[in-house]
Amino acid sequence: MKNLKYLLVGIVFGVVFVKAEIVSWFRIQEMFRFQSFHMYGVIGTAVVVGLISVQLIKRLNIKSLDGENINIIPKPYTKGTIIGSLLFGFGWAITGACPGPLFAEIGAGFWSIGVTLLSAIAGTWVYGAIRHRLPH
Amino acid sequence: MLELLKQPWHWSVAGLLIGLTVPTLLIIGNKTFGLSSNLRHICAAVLPANIDFFKYDWKKEAWNLFFAAGILIGGFVGNNLLSNPADIVINTQTISDLKALGVQNFSGLLPDDIFGVAHIFSIKGLIFLVIGGFLVGFGTRYANGCTSGHAIMGLSNLQWPSLVATISFMLGGMLMTWLGFPLIFRLLN
Numbered sequence: 001m002k003n004l005k006y007l008l009v010g011i012v013f014g015v016v017f018v019k020a021e022i023v024s025w026f027r028i029q030e031m032f033r034f035q036s037f038h039m040y041g042v043i044g045t046a047v048v049v050g051l052i053s054v055q056l057i058k059r060l061n062i063k064s065l066d067g068e069n070i071n072i073i074p075k076p077y078t079k080g081t082i083i084g085s086l087l088f089g090f091g092w093a094i095t096g097a098c099p100g101p102l103f104a105e106i107g108a109g110f111w112s113i114g115v116t117l118l119s120a121i122a123g124t125w126v127y128g129a130i131r132h133r134l135p136h
Numbered sequence: 137m138l139e140l141l142k143q144p145w146h147w148s149v150a151g152l153l154i155g156l157t158v159p160t161l162l163i164i165g166n167k168t169f170g171l172s173s174n175l176r177h178i179c180a181a182v183l184p185a186n187i188d189f190f191k192y193d194w195k196k197e198a199w200n201l202f203f204a205a206g207i208l209i210g211g212f213v214g215n216n217l218l219s220n221p222a223d224i225v226i227n228t229q230t231i232s233d234l235k236a237l238g239v240q241n242f243s244g245l246l247p248d249d250i251f252g253v254a255h256i257f258s259i260k261g262l263i264f265l266v267i268g269g270f271l272v273g274f275g276t277r278y279a280n281g282c283t284s285g286h287a288i289m290g291l292s293n294l295q296w297p298s299l300v301a302t303i304s305f306m307l308g309g310m311l312m313t314w315l316g317f318p319l320i321f322r323l324l325n
Binding site for chain 1: 157158161247269279283292294317
């Protein structure tokens with residue numbers, strides 16, 4: 001099945017999340033209190049590696065395995081870029097998790113995070129229901 | 137080798153592997169890295185409720201749900217087959233700051249006195265699981281991305297709105313930690 005390769009990439013990714021303790025509420029607290037370099041090191045390194053990779057793909061015109069031109073659709077700026085991000089930041093500090101780590105935490109056996117994931121899905125649903133009334 | 141894998145991994149190793157996810161997804165399937173959209177796909181699949189925002193062919197985005205399922209399996213592997221027997225090492229200042237707020241348990245990845253299953257149906261669960269989760273889901277969709285889609289994928293592609301988003305995530309997290317937490321923990325204690 002063509003989607004299995006994404007499952008495999010996800011497994012590696014989930015292991016990294018747990019083994020580098022990115023899923024830890026404590027690591028996120030250290031980050032927001034400027035008391036550890038760990039998370040800044042993780043995110044900073046990831047951005048540098050991602051940036052170099054994307055630039056190489058563009059400059060060398062590297063194609064996907066299916067031979068397609070690689071296209072990255074940029075995300076537009078809206079008022080939500082600031083308001084939504086601030087709200088997500090509040091949630092990130094409270095839960096100690098962004099959407100990726102939520103999945104890893106449940107797999108790691110922190111069952112209560114199932115409630116967090118359901119609530120995050122509900123949050124997305126409510127956004128979808130009221131978005132035409134929000135500033136964009 | 138296995139012993140080495142069981143140690144906590146250095147930030148540079150994690151950063152490298154996470155950064156490599158960006159070109160890996162682009163090359164294996166022309167997919168852009170971003171996890172919060174899965175929450176939208178789940179809504180579209182389970183409860184679209186005739187809302188425009190959820191009326192699209194989510195099956196075309198099923199690859200990302202497989203990616204998320206992989207992360208869940210990876211979480212199991214990382215915490216069971218490769219688990220580190222020692223306690224997590226946390227900065228002593230962070231421990232004393234959190235102790236001052238009322239956190240007591242510092243052994244696992246998440247404090248058991250907040251995220252233990254016993255607290256699901258309590259005021260703690262309401263704040264840390266329900267309200268926190270809601271803010272993550274509502275905020276990331278309103279922002280059109282999360283740490284992966286904006287901070288890593290967006291910055292890698294030099295998109296300035298993603299820099300605005302990343303600064304705003306960090307600012308929101310700091311405001312909650314420095315100003316919100318003292319109020320929340322006063323309510324709990």
